[in-house]
Amino acid sequence: MTAERVRVPPIKCQGIKTKLVHWIKHNLPESLNGTYYEPFLGSGVVAFNVRPLKALLSDSNPHIVAFYDEIKRGCITPALVSEFLNREGRRLSQSGADYYYEVRDRFNAERAPLDFLFLSRCCFNGLIRFNRDRLYNVPFGHKPERFSRSYITKICNQVKWVSQLIRQNGSWTITCTDFREALSGAGPADFIYCDPPYVGRHVDYFDSWSEADEMDLNAILRGSGARFILSTWYENRFRRNKWVDDIWSDFRMVSREHFYHVGPKEANRNSMTEALIINYEQAEQPGQRHAAALQEAQVTLDKPIST
Numbered sequence: 214m215t216a217e218r219v220r221v222p223p224i225k226c227q228g229i230k231t232k233l234v235h236w237i238k239h240n241l242p243e244s245l246n247g248t249y250y251e252p253f254l255g256s257g258v259v260a261f262n263v264r265p266l267k268a269l270l271s272d273s274n275p276h277i278v279a280f281y282d283e284i285k286r287g288c289i290t291p292a293l294v295s296e297f298l299n300r301e302g303r304r305l306s307q308s309g310a311d312y313y314y315e316v317r318d319r320f321n322a323e324r325a326p327l328d329f330l331f332l333s334r335c336c337f338n339g340l341i342r343f344n345r346d347r348l349y350n351v352p353f354g355h356k357p358e359r360f361s362r363s364y365i366t367k368i369c370n371q372v373k374w375v376s377q378l379i380r381q382n383g384s385w386t387i388t389c390t391d392f393r394e395a396l397s398g399a400g401p402a403d404f405i406y407c408d409p410p411y412v413g414r415h416v417d418y419f420d421s422w423s424e425a426d427e428m429d430l431n432a433i434l435r436g437s438g439a440r441f442i443l444s445t446w447y448e449n450r451f452r453r454n455k456w457v458d459d460i461w462s463d464f465r466m467v468s469r470e471h472f473y474h475v476g477p478k479e480a481n482r483n484s485m486t487e488a489l490i491i492n493y494e495q496a497e498q499p500g501q502r503h504a505a506a507l508q509e510a511q512v513t514l515d516k517p518i519s520t
């Protein structure tokens with residue numbers, strides 16, 4: 214069996230897990246019978262590749278949720294996206310940064326999901342960042358010719374894929390809510406995948422994360438009785454994530470090195486050891502991990518570790 218290709222959604226965001234999807238999927242329980250919760254949806258790349266039958270997908274950022282909601286309701290279609298990006302892309306190539314900032318102002322006034330898509334795809338580094346006045350403030354990515362025909366086709370195919378997924382899966386709910394509320398209904402039959410902002414590492418209106426948030430998430434996951442995977446960081450060149458040893462240490466941890474890119478330069482590749490904190494055991498033979506990760510072999514689920 215060959216590994217299924219990871220598909221990429223139309224929205225980008227910081228901390229996007231595209232390169233880690235195989236690894237996360239490999240560590241999932243064999244069966245997802247209850248509801249799949251993903252309360253820090255971001256781009257949606259994990260949920261959309263896991264394709265659970267029943268899911269509650271949420272994020273506190275209303276613009277991410279509005280975009281997927283419009284896809285769900287059929288207000289955003291691949292044809293509309295194509296028309297929109299061809300038109301807006303032409304204007305960007307004529308006026309460059311000036312036009313980017315015009316769309317950014319328009320988005321901050323009107324909050325149109327298609328403008329959000331446009332910004333996400335030509336801003337600096339695919340960042341989503343809002344200031345305390347809730348204004349999107351990411352600068353231009355310096356590529357006036359960004360929306361080439363092939364780039365637009367690629368984005369339209371991503372929209373088509375996500376539209377089919379969301380519309381086929383009638384039992385997916387996508388909502389804008391804080392993780393505390395999103396997880397209030399989770400119980401022992403369910404599975405939760407959490408990818409919160411990394412504590413102390415982001416300053417953004419919708420994407421900040423405090424020590425109190427980390428403690429709350431810990432208590433909620435323990436209290437739910439659900440099986441869960443938490444994505445976090447373990448260490449980088451300079452420091453180690455103390456929370457892994459402080460409040461997550463009684464769970465199983467698997468880790469691997471990952472490179473985050475900041476800008477196009479090779480020198481800006483920052484190595485980070487990524488960790489998955491997991492509250493259930495899996496039966497796996499030593500030495501199988503690499504092959505299994507490549508082949509997405511199914512792993513056997515044991516009971517949740519009691520906490």
Ligand SMILES: C[S@@+](CC[C@H](N)C(=O)[O-])C[C@H]1O[C@@H](n2cnc3c(N)ncnc32)[C@H](O)[C@@H]1O
Nearest residue numbers: 228229230253255256273274391392408410420
């Ligand atoms: C690291 S990103 C998730 C990335 C995602 N896994 C992906 O691969 O694209 C964290 C997300 O958590 C959301 N978030 C931050 N604080 C939150 C909160 N209190 N409740 C719900 N979502 C929150 C942010 O808006 C952001 O989209």
